[in-house]
Amino acid sequence: MPNLNDYLALDATAMAAGLRDGDFKASELVSLAVEQAHRVNPTINAINVEGYDEALALAADLDKKPAGLADGVAGVPFLIKDLSLLEGLVATHGSRLYQDAIATRSANIVVRYLDAGLVILGKTNTPEFGLTLTTEPMAHGATLNPWNLDYSTGGSSGGAAAAVAAGIVPVAHATDGGGSIRIPASCCGLFGLKPSRGFTTIEKDIGDSWSGMSVGHVVSRTVRDSAMFLNLITLDEAALYPMPAAPRSFADHLDAVPSGLRIAVQNQHPFGEALDPDVMKAVENTAQLCESLGHHVTVVEHPADYKSAAAAMNKLVCIHTFQTVNRRLQELGIDLEVADVENSTRQMAEMGARFSAVDYIRARDSLARVEQQMAVFHQNYDVLLSPVLTKTTAKLGWLDMNTGDLNEYGARFRAYSG
DSSP: OOOHHHHHHOOHHHHHHHHHHTSSOHHHHHHHHHHHHHHHHHHHOOEEEEOHHHHHHHHHHHHTSOOOOTTOOTTOEEEEETTSOOTTSBOOTTOGGGTTOBOSSOOHHHHHHHHTTOEEEEEEOOSGGGOSSSOOOTTTOOOEETTEEEEEOOSSSHHHHHHHHTTSOSEEEEEESSSTTHHHHHHHTOEEOOOOTTSBOOBTTTBSTTTTTOEEEEEESSHHHHHHHHHHHBOOTTOSSOOOOOOSOGGGGTTOOOOSOEEEEOOSOTTOOOOOHHHHHHHHHHHHHHHHTTOEEEEOOOSSOHHHHHHHHHHHHHHHHHHHHHHHHHHHTOOGGGOOOOHHHHHHHHHHHHOOHHHHHHHHHHHHHHHHHHHHHTTTOSEEEOOSOSSSOOBTTSSOTTOSOHHHHHHHHHHHHO
16 A cells, blocks of 8 residues: 555556556545645645545545556546536635535536546635636635745646645646646646647537637646646547547657757747846756757747737636626626625626627637737747746735736736736
């Protein structure tokens, strides 16, 4: 039977292999995950909805079954971000507005995870509706960075990143519309990949989440775990974009060594903000490493009209925020003026209500132009290397969604995110 130190040293790939080989049982791994959650979560506040008893019961049932699938993850402990639905658990979306909303079904991506045999311990903390770059919702309190408790985990998948960095689970579900996988991964020293649109399963009754900007996947400690989990969620009969068939196993391609990649380095903020010296140094070191590996590295200006893209994204996010908030207001029979939401959420919803259908179409068209610009750019470059954030990890409280000074909040958001 593994002990806690054994558990903390394993990634999901190693856990899955051990389960298949009979080295340990699902109940042993899940018990250790729950033990670690009890040990660290009161401090870091990564998990805001617990399902430990249900997870332990499911793991005990898995123990009675034959070994998992040949390439399966059955029995591996896992967590779901609290922006997605898991039937029977509350789905707060990081908001007091949804504090009593019990999910009556599971999201499509969650169904994929359940079908694969993952054992879900609960749900992870997120800022209200996933709208910001740190994870400090009024509904559940701030998630603290396991590496330094004075600092943020990033957002909006901050609870997921903290849970993985603290060893509760080796990998956790996350979503990304404007950096919400990549930012927490950067802040917590993890690996975070945002898959291409249309490559992963979508919600059939929603379609393009955040007008196609939001995609689900995971944060993990190892690249091979991210590759393995990508196979669980790729391709969908309801996909909105034509995509090539996924390989049988992304993990099988990890040992392939590409050569002579054309790598463009962008190290300037689109709005003229200066990069922190440590951030600039990290980009330079990465570029030098790539060059030493035989790749062709070139520093470039902005390859697309990022300012137009940012303005369009802001409009679309405000419109979708209004849609999300208004749907709940109608269920509760209350008006936005009295809704228990954070100040920046309220302002975004109010702005979204004022935008017209023409504004929406123009914003979508603006993003389409940027897509075209990037398509042309990638005819000449295979990879675009850039900082995740313009500054090193923010301290808790620096970016406050509930602040009374929304102009200052917006200025900090733009300066931090780039």
